[in-house]
Amino acid sequence: METILPSFDFAKYILPEEIFNYFCLCQVEEATDTLHFHFDELNILPDEYLGEDMESKGFHQPCVIKDFPLRNKSLYLHVRRRRWLNKTTGKVVSRDWNLVAEGTHYTDGFAAFLKEFVRYLPDCVQFA
Numbered sequence: 001m002e003t004i005l006p007s008f009d010f011a012k013y014i015l016p017e018e019i020f021n022y023f024c025l026c027q028v029e030e031a032t033d034t035l036h037f038h039f040d041e042l043n044i045l046p047d048e049y050l051g052e053d054m055e056s057k058g059f060h061q062p063c064v065i066k067d068f069p070l071r072n073k074s075l076y077l078h079v080r081r082r083r084w085l086n087k088t089t090g091k092v093v094s095r096d097w098n099l100v101a102e103g104t105h106y107t108d109g110f111a112a113f114l115k116e117f118v119r120y121l122p123d124c125v126q127f128a
Contacts (some may be wrong), residue, residue: 010036014070022095023079034074038062041082046095053087060094 008025019039027038043056059080067075083094 031074033072034076035070036076036078037114038078038080040080043082046093048096049084049086049093050090054084054093055087057083057085057092059083 008028011025011028012020015037022044023039023041027042028059029036040059059082059086062078062080065077065079067077069075078085081094083092085092117119
């Protein structure tokens, strides 16, 4: 598999623009018949934790979402959610994507992305 190194600015033309409010496109890999886009959640605290003593503690295992084909290649989105440690309570938290999806006005493309993304989220993830 070949890693594509140039700027990923092209992605804003083929993916929902709101995805870049929450995620960074970190890597694109191309194989003969597939493309793999790797996203990491930005280190932006969810609103409900603003003002608390929080520390980023890396990422959960990636969710893999099969998207619409692009130029006759299967497209897979590898999405890693960030996790934060609440230094006061000792609990590890992540953004509640159900809250992001409810009651917001996003493009149909981003709403579809969130709907698919939320399907892959584990109910409970422990921090090791």
